[in-house]
Amino acid sequence: MTRAEPRTLADLEIGSSAVIAHGGTVSRPVRQRLAELGLRPGALARPLLRTVGGGRLVAVGQARVVVGRELLTRILVSVPAPDDPKVPVPDGSA
Amino acid sequence: MSGERTPPEALTCAAGAGTPRGAHPVVAFAGAPNVGKSTLFNACTGARRDTGNWPGTSVEVGHGSWALPGMTVDVVDLPGAYSLTPLSPDEALTRALLRDAPPEERPCCVVVVLDATALARGLYLLAELRELPLRLVVALTMSDVAHRRNLAVDADRLSAAVGVPVVAVDPRRRDSATALGTVVARATGSAVPTQRPRALSPPPAAPPSLPDPAGKGAAPGTGPVPRDAPGHAARDDDHPENTAGAPRRDPAGDPLGDTAGDAADPLLAADERFTWIDRVVASSVRHRTGLPDRPTRSDRIDQVATSPVFGPVLFLALMWAVFQITTTVARPLQEALSWLLTGPVTDGVRQALERADLADGWVGRFLVEGLLSGVGMLLTFVPMMALMFGLLAVLEDSGYMARAAVVTDRVMRALGLPGRAFLPLIVGFGCNVPAVAATRVLGDARHRLLTALLVPFTSCSARLAVYLLVASIFFPDNTASTVFIMYLLSLVFVVAAGRLLRSTLLRAFPPDPLVLDLPPYHLPVPRLVGQVAWVRVRGFLATASGIIVAAVAVVWVLQAVPAGPGPAGADRPAVENSVFASVSRTLTPVFAPAGFGDWHATGALITGFVAKEGVISVWSQTYAAQQEDGSGQARTVGPDELAPAVRADFTAASNGHPAAAAWAFLVFLLAYTPCVATLAAQRREIGWRWTAFGVGMQLVLAWSVAVAVFQIGSRL
Numbered sequence: 034m035t036r037a038e039p040r041t042l043a044d045l046e047i048g049s050s051a052v053i054a055h056g057g058t059v060s061r062p063v064r065q066r067l068a069e070l071g072l073r074p075g076a077l078a079r080p081l082l083r084t085v086g087g088g089r090l091v092a093v094g095q096a097r098v099v100v101g102r103e104l105l106t107r108i109l110v111s112v113p114a115p116d117d118p119k120v121p122v123p124d125g126s127a
Numbered sequence: 128m129s130g131e132r133t134p135p136e137a138l139t140c141a142a143g144a145g146t147p148r149g150a151h152p153v154v155a156f157a158g159a160p161n162v163g164k165s166t167l168f169n170a171c172t173g174a175r176r177d178t179g180n181w182p183g184t185s186v187e188v189g190h191g192s193w194a195l196p197g198m199t200v201d202v203v204d205l206p207g208a209y210s211l212t213p214l215s216p217d218e219a220l221t222r223a224l225l226r227d228a229p230p231e232e233r234p235c236c237v238v239v240v241l242d243a244t245a246l247a248r249g250l251y252l253l254a255e256l257r258e259l260p261l262r263l264v265v266a267l268t269m270s271d272v273a274h275r276r277n278l279a280v281d282a283d284r285l286s287a288a289v290g291v292p293v294v295a296v297d298p299r300r301r302d303s304a305t306a307l308g309t310v311v312a313r314a315t316g317s318a319v320p321t322q323r324p325r326a327l328s329p330p331p332a333a334p335p336s337l338p339d340p341a342g343k344g345a346a347p348g349t350g351p352v353p354r355d356a357p358g359h360a361a362r363d364d365d366h367p368e369n370t371a372g373a374p375r376r377d378p379a380g381d382p383l384g385d386t387a388g389d390a391a392d393p394l395l396a397a398d399e400r401f402t403w404i405d406r407v408v409a410s411s412v413r414h415r416t417g418l419p420d421r422p423t424r425s426d427r428i429d430q431v432a433t434s435p436v437f438g439p440v441l442f443l444a445l446m447w448a449v450f451q452i453t454t455t456v457a458r459p460l461q462e463a464l465s466w467l468l469t470g471p472v473t474d475g476v477r478q479a480l481e482r483a484d485l486a487d488g489w490v491g492r493f494l495v496e497g498l499l500s501g502v503g504m505l506l507t508f509v510p511m512m513a514l515m516f517g518l519l520a521v522l523e524d525s526g527y528m529a530r531a532a533v534v535t536d537r538v539m540r541a542l543g544l545p546g547r548a549f550l551p552l553i554v555g556f557g558c559n560v561p562a563v564a565a566t567r568v569l570g571d572a573r574h575r576l577l578t579a580l581l582v583p584f585t586s587c588s589a590r591l592a593v594y595l596l597v598a599s600i601f602f603p604d605n606t607a608s609t610v611f612i613m614y615l616l617s618l619v620f621v622v623a624a625g626r627l628l629r630s631t632l633l634r635a636f637p638p639d640p641l642v643l644d645l646p647p648y649h650l651p652v653p654r655l656v657g658q659v660a661w662v663r664v665r666g667f668l669a670t671a672s673g674i675i676v677a678a679v680a681v682v683w684v685l686q687a688v689p690a691g692p693g694p695a696g697a698d699r700p701a702v703e704n705s706v707f708a709s710v711s712r713t714l715t716p717v718f719a720p721a722g723f724g725d726w727h728a729t730g731a732l733i734t735g736f737v738a739k740e741g742v743i744s745v746w747s748q749t750y751a752a753q754q755e756d757g758s759g760q761a762r763t764v765g766p767d768e769l770a771p772a773v774r775a776d777f778t779a780a781s782n783g784h785p786a787a788a789a790w791a792f793l794v795f796l797l798a799y800t801p802c803v804a805t806l807a808a809q810r811r812e813i814g815w816r817w818t819a820f821g822v823g824m825q826l827v828l829a830w831s832v833a834v835a836v837f838q839i840g841s842r843l
Contacts, residue, residue: 062214063640063642065210065212065214066209066214066642068401069159069209069210069251070209070248070642070644071245071247071248073401081422081426081429082426082429082430082433082434083434083435084433084434084435084438084533084536085433085434085435085438085439085533085534085535085537086435086533086536086537086540086546086641087435088533088536088641090426090429090433090645092426094247095244095273095276095278095423096244096245096248096644097425097426097429097645097647098642098643098644098645099433099533099641099642099643099645100640100641100642101546101640101642102641103640103641104640104641
């Protein structure tokens with residue numbers, strides 16, 4: 034089993050999923066707000082749509098969060114290999 | 128964590144705890160944004176909502192009265208907050224009231240509203256609140272949406288997990304308020320609980336009847352997260368920087384970029400709360416079946432509504448439709464109301480005055496020429512306003528307005544403002560006063576300043592009434608399009624003034640990234656839409672009955688006082704010889720380059736400085752005083768009778784270019800100071816210096832653009 038190199042949320046294809054990773058260059062207040070909205074390390078996120086201005090509509094469980102273009106590039110994600118048994122699945126916990 | 132805890136028996140509501148405002152105990156509604164908190168508040172209080180500042184702060188909260196079994200409570204609808212660690216002054220109030228206030232001043236009971244479709248999002252606030260000596264009740268909303276999304280939240284298991292009563296409610300149904308009220312009444316009669324442990328022992332295992340989520344393992348966000356996880360770094364209410372109740376700011380001043388010190392932060396409290404949340408969610412949220420994960424209905428709608436291409440088109444189309452429907456549907460109602468007021472009502476009042484022998488005295492003249500004419504004409508616009516408020520409430524209740532903020536984010540970014548700044552600006556299209564107050568959703572003081580300076584350029588509903596009148600006089604075949612153009616011009620003014628300020632006085636702005644949760648779409652409930660529309664119409668009527676009546680009275684008196692010696696035997700001067708006309712004429716030359724250098728228009732604009740509704744009232748008063756019936760008495764005039772007189776004056780003042788002058792008048796009306804109430808709100812939010820600066824900027828911009836519009840338009 035292998036994991037790809039960490040990428041940012043901006044790199045994810047629409048419709049593909051990844052796990053929010055530790056690190057990234059997001060400040061404390063913004064990180065807190067992201068965590069409050071469900072975007073915290075270990076959560077599975079999936080960009081659903083491109084929005085006006087270059088942002089993404091991101092699904093975190095059943096929640097939907099619009100993240101702006103600038104912030105997308107600062108949130109690290111890890112894309113599990115397809116055979117990774119630890120891949121989490123979406124549910125309503127966000 | 129605070130260490131001292133109230134003994135269980137010390138405080139009960141009957142003993143007066145949580146009753147800072149009056150005789151009734153206070154119940155606070157708290158919760159994250161977009162969970163249906165205010166809808167539930169309206170359901171419980173019957174939309175008998177009063178809005179005002181929380182004492183000692185500038186934060187606006189809703190108040191209401193709620194009849195519970197055996198008692199009545201005052202309800203406070205707190206601003207939405209994700210946690211007790213605030214990012215904005217609005218959120219800071221929730222912390223100040225629920226955490227920092229002395230126990231005896233805290234609410235008697237706190238109803239924490241949670242969204243069943245995004246349970247974890249609201250649980251952090253609950254986790255913090257349950258660590259305080261507060262009576263708590265959880266109201267669980269959106270269960271129907273969760274059901275459609277293949278989720279089931281077990282209220283009993285949730286209650287067991289959080290140690291707080293949980294009531295599943297549908298804020299759109301009346302019986303939900305009754306059920307919640309019963310539980311709240313029971314809670315208020317109980318003793319204040321002691322400190323609950325931050326980390327509960329693991330909740331009971333999932334019942335066999337609820338299938339494990341198809342053996343899918345740990346769900347996102349449900350597994351334990353290491354204490355040093357960056358996602359937890361932001362949270363510790365006992366951290367020194369968070370103890371003052373002020374919005375938190377990043378010490379490095381860069382809301383996007385600073386990550387220093389993450390590893391060294393004391394993360395225990397936040398980590399424990401997130402772990403607790405994970406356990407609570409794992410024990411109470413279940414997929415009903417193993418149906419495949421698929422786009423929701425809201426996702427499919429958002430493919431259009433937030434699309435880079437179709438999103439702005441849909442936004443503009445919806446706004447245009449609102450104004451088109453408003454003008455076309457409400458027009459017959461307005462005409463009927465106008466006929467009623469200028470005909471039967473006026474005749475009835477006059478006959479009553481004659482029977483009382485008051486018709487020819489100042490009382491009679493004031494009632495007919497002043498109140499009936501000024502306020503009466505204003506009332507004819509109530510159907511239009513009610514319709515527009517109702518349509519905007521439909522958009523709000525459906526969840527579309529959050530998408531509008533996403534769509535307009537790019538425009539806001541161009542001004543250096545976050546996308547959230549569009550929310551106060553949207554409010555401004557209803558009324559500028561709450562819009563200025565709504566700038567508190569912005570965390571940064573400079574963002575709040577710029578937004579508060581831009582709010583007056585958003586076209587409020589009072590201006591809508593004047594647009595409609597002017598458009599019906601000069602552009603009767605294109606009334607809706609004229610109004611729509613005015614709203615587009617309003618956006619142009621916002622952008623232009625914003626860029627002007629950003630390039631001159633307000634250059635250094637911190638970035639504020641776009642992070643916005645989107646609520647699922649709902650089918651609007653007519654009863655709730657009607658309640659919202661009524662609350663706003665009531666606010667309009669309150670203005671009309673207060674400041675407008677006062678303005679009408681002052682104008683009537685000024686019209687009754689002669690500016691010089693009049694003809695012998697006249698008990699009242701012709702209005703054109705009154706003090707009002709004289710003062711208006713003094714300023715008239717200022718507007719000559721804009722094509723509406725007529726004292727009627729100038730007088731109306733002077734009154735419009737107090738409140739825009741006054742423009743219509745004064746026009747009606749002024750022209751009513753000039754139109755006497757056969758018996759020599761002044762009479763009220765309707766919009767149709769006003770049109771020829773206004774058109775003639777504009778034609779004369781513009782040297783034959785009334786259309787260009789009308790556009791210039793509309794532009795000036797849009798851009799100059801909205802009303803004194805907005806100035807008062809601005810002074811409260813940004814201080815009198817910036818408020819005075821704003822007034823100067825509005826007047827200069829309004830005059831300059833109005834002159835340009837007329838000078839160009841009259842040459843085309």
